[in-house]
Amino acid sequence: MDLNLRQMRAFVSVVQAGSFTRAAALLNLSQPALTVQIQRLEExxxxxxxxxxSRTVAPTRLGRELLPVFQRVLRDLDAVVVDARDLAARRHGIVRVATLPSFAAGALSDAIVRFRAEHPAVTFQIKDVIAQRVxxxxxxxxADLGIVGGDVRDPEISVLHRTRDALHVIYPGDHPIGALPKVTIAALAEHPLxxxxxxxxxxxxxxxxxxxAGRLPRVACEATYMMTAVSMVRAGLGLTILPGSAREIRAEPQLRSRPIDDPHFERPVCLIKKAGRTMPPAAEAFCRMVSDLIVRPADRGDAAGPALP
Structure with missing residues (x-):
């Protein structure tokens, strides 16, 4: 059936205007062109x-029955067009992000606050999971975007941005490791971790x-969540090693944080998407903001030695 939207819109306009002349003016069509649209619809x-x-035009019984159907189709289509334009203009949409928990609670939250200040109708779905799950x-x-630790070498994944995240040792304020000129792997190997x-x-x-380095760590405990590891340090079970980007390292005022003086204690961090796929406009715009905010901890002024804020 060769039924098209122009014909439906022409019919609805004629019925609502009650005149071919007025409907043609509303649709910016000539009256003969409008008449052709109606004739093709009836055919x-x-x-x-x-x-x-010669003076009036009125819908037949079938026309009255079809009028609300055509109106609903046109209304739904117009809504889809408006939504599509809003999405393209990034006025609304959903951005889905899979991320490491350390970034979910830190740089990512800051980025979302900034982005929503300009795009308040955009919503976010955040999945804070371990690297492999990202x-x-x-x-x-x-997920449209991912923030993952480690080097990514996967043909199905495109890396959009790379940075590095220095690891810190977290320790009680009176721990002897705080008195050392620098924290080395040799020093870490002497303490339960x-x-x-x-x-x-x-x-x-x-x-x-x-x-x-040819050494083995003295493992006292293992933890899945960073805050659990921090709590264990506070309890005196040992030291822990966490990313400098993690806000958890600042959660306990009686603990201290120092970067480890060894380039091997740096975690690669990648902003990724599915290879060969076009992201929604809102996700594309958010991606650029995240790239600016995912920076090395040293760039944010983290310091060694003093009490954690």
Missing amino acids: TLDARLLDRT LDLVRGEE ILMDAATSVRAVVDRAFIG
Whole structure:
């Protein structure tokens, strides 16, 4: 059936205006062109929809029955067009981000606040998960963007931005490691450590650093969440090693934080998307803002030694 939207809009306009002349003016059409649209619609449906006289035009019974149907179709289409234009203009939409928990609570939150100040109708879905899960969500197109630790070498993933995140040791204020001129891997190996779960990007960096130095860490506990590790340090179970970007390292006022003086204790961080896929406009715009805010901890003024704020 060759029924098109111009024909439906022409019919609705004639009925609402009660005149071909007025409807043609509203649609910016010539009256003969409008008449052709109505004729083609009636030919397609094989039925008369309008009764015309020299002075009036009125819908037939079938025309009255079809009028609300056509109006609903046109109204829904107009809404879709408006939504599409709003999406293209980034006025609204949903941005789905899979991220490491350390960034979810830090730089990402700051970026969302800034972005929503300019685009208040844009909403966010945040999945704060470990590194491998970030990759899985982006690869499966369940997230538009991902913030993941470690070097990414996957043909299904495009890396949009790379940076590095220095790891810090977290310790009680009176711990002897705080008196050292610098924190080395040799110093860390002398103390019990609370390490992150083996599936995390932080743990991968720590394990590689110790293995590369030919040393073994003294593992007192393992934790999945950074705040758990911080709480264990506060309880006196050992030291922990966390990213400098993590706000958890500032959660306990009686603890201290120092960067580890070893380039092997740096975590690569990548902003990623699914390769070969176009992101929604809102996600594209947000991506640029996140790239500006994901910076090395040293660039944000983190200092060694003093009490954590």
